[in-house]
Amino acid sequence: MSDRYxxxxxxxxxxxxxxxxxxxxPAPLKRRADAGAGLTGPLLLGPGGDSxxxxxxxxxxxxxxxxxxxxxxxxxxxxxxxxxxSACVDALSAQALYRFFHQAVRSVAEHGRILVIGLPPxxxxxxxxxxxxxxxxxxxxxxxxxxxxxxxVHLVYVEPGAEAAAETTLSFLxxxxxAYVSGQPILVSTPVTEAMDETEHxxxxxxxxxxxxxxxxxIVRLFVAEGARVTALDVPGAQQALASLSxxxxxxxxxxxxxxxxxxxxxxxxxxxxxxxxxxIHNAGVTRDRTLARMEPREWDSVIAVNLTAPLAMTQAxxxxxxxxxxxxxxxxxxxxxxAGNMGQTNYALSKAGWIGAVRRLAxxxxxxxxxxxxxxxxxxxxxxxxxxxxxxxxxxxxxNSMGQGGHPVDVAETIAWMADARSGGVNGQVVRVCxxxxxxx
Numbered sequence: 001m002s003d004r005y006x007x008x009x010x011x012x013x014x015x016x017x018x019x020x021x022x023x024x025x026p027a028p029l030k031r032r033a034d035a036g037a038g039l040t041g042p043l044l045l046g047p048g049g050d051s052x053x054x055x056x057x058x059x060x061x062x063x064x065x066x067x068x069x070x071x072x073x074x075x076x077x078x079x080x081x082x083x084x085x086s087a088c089v090d091a092l093s094a095q096a097l098y099r100f101f102h103q104a105v106r107s108v109a110e111h112g113r114i115l116v117i118g119l120p121p122x123x124x125x126x127x128x129x130x131x132x133x134x135x136x137x138x139x140x141x142x143x144x145x146x147x148x149x150x151x152x153v154h155l156v157y158v159e160p161g162a163e164a165a166a167e168t169t170l171s172f173l174x175x176x177x178x179a180y181v182s183g184q185p186i187l188v189s190t191p192v193t194e195a196m197d198e199t200e201h202x203x204x205x206x207x208x209x210x211x212x213x214x215x216x217x218x219i220v221r222l223f224v225a226e227g228a229r230v231t232a233l234d235v236p237g238a239q240q241a242l243a244s245l246s247x248x249x250x251x252x253x254x255x256x257x258x259x260x261x262x263x264x265x266x267x268x269x270x271x272x273x274x275x276x277x278x279x280x281i282h283n284a285g286v287t288r289d290r291t292l293a294r295m296e297p298r299e300w301d302s303v304i305a306v307n308l309t310a311p312l313a314m315t316q317a318x319x320x321x322x323x324x325x326x327x328x329x330x331x332x333x334x335x336x337x338x339x340a341g342n343m344g345q346t347n348y349a350l351s352k353a354g355w356i357g358a359v360r361r362l363a364x365x366x367x368x369x370x371x372x373x374x375x376x377x378x379x380x381x382x383x384x385x386x387x388x389x390x391x392x393x394x395x396x397x398x399x400x401n402s403m404g405q406g407g408h409p410v411d412v413a414e415t416i417a418w419m420a421d422a423r424s425g426g427v428n429g430q431v432v433r434v435c436x437x438x439x440x441x442x
Contacts, residue, residue: 090128
């Protein structure tokens with residue numbers, strides 16, 4: 001759906017009028033498919049280029065034709081700033097963080113990226129060190145709200161020894177693939193299994209539930225474009241849409257109500273026929289919005305079943321049945337509603353927050369089998385569902401984030417693709433918001 005305010009605010013007359021009235025003028029995001037969407041200048045590494053991630057960052061910059069600099073210049077517009085705060089172990093050493101960004105933050109080009117590298121707070125030697133490393137989250141979230149101009153700001157905690165495993169995460173965050181992700185703390189730990197000889201997605205078996213439209217369709221299209229062998233699953237009522245996708249993209253389709261008694265046997269039979277799945281993406285979901293006092297039992301039960309209990313049962317069956325391949329990826333689509341809550345969505349919010357708990361429980365348990373478990377939590381995404389929201393509420397959803405606009409289904413798909421990468425074994429147990437740094441929630 002077109003965002004008329006965004007379009008108008010970026011015209012000559014619209015820019016003048018919004019400026020005169022003191023209204024926000026969000027910059028349209030540049031995604032991977034847009035011309036000139038990559039970094040538009042060199043990377044500046046701080047402090048002084050002294051970072052344990054320097055080899056990885058230098059390689060990434062070279063692959064994208066970008067220079068790496070270690071000394072700030074007022075005459076340069078930087079595509080990205082990367083500051084390694086691993087040495088910030090007390091208030092005195094944290095002054096380096098202030099000095100670097102105080103000087104360089106205004107030098108970041110529009111659509112640029114800012115990354116802060118830290119150590120997991122619980123690994124620090126004392127309380128002050130843990131406080132400073134935890135404090136980086138507040139620093140990054142505040143800086144993201146100051147940056148504007150479609151600049152993404154991120155915090156990456158990298159465990160000692162996991163530097164090489166951070167490459168896919170740094171690549172994602174420094175690229176247009178992360179256009180609608182900002183203000184997020186992400187942990188990179190020791191990979192659950194080594195997969196350095198594998199490509200991103202080519203040839204991997206991917207199951208996408210709810211794959212016929214909206215976010216699910218965007219996920220299907222992205223993985224097909226990257227060479228994956230995709231199975232799109234949806235309810236019998238979506239059979240026509242699934243058939244169209246199959247005819248256009250060559251994907252396999254599985255018409256199935258995941259809450260039906262025969263769903264698990266049918267799913268396992270399909271998985272065995274394909275030799276198991278490398279990636280399972282739990283995207284299927286429904287809403288039955290009503291205030292709790294007016295909600296019918298069937299409205300409660302259907303949302304919990306489709307959004308939470310059925311996908312959990314599917315996960316258990318696939319793992320116990322040996323149909324998740326080693327170096328597998330399980331990714332759930334949670335929601336900002338599960339983090340911040342939403343009036344009239346007690347059922348939906350419980351089901352989506354439930355996935356946050358499930359990820360935290362399953363991730364360490366399945367790591368021993370070489371399987372990672374993560375979730376994305378979308379905010380306001382432009383879909384058929386949000387197009388039906390009343391105008392005033394829809395506009396509030398679009399503007400109440402640091403990017404000042406709604407996201408697109410492909411933004412969720414890109415985040416899932418990073419988590420699903422065969423080389424992202426160090427990303428496990430994470431819940432990453434795809435919300436433009438919404439002002440709602442933690």
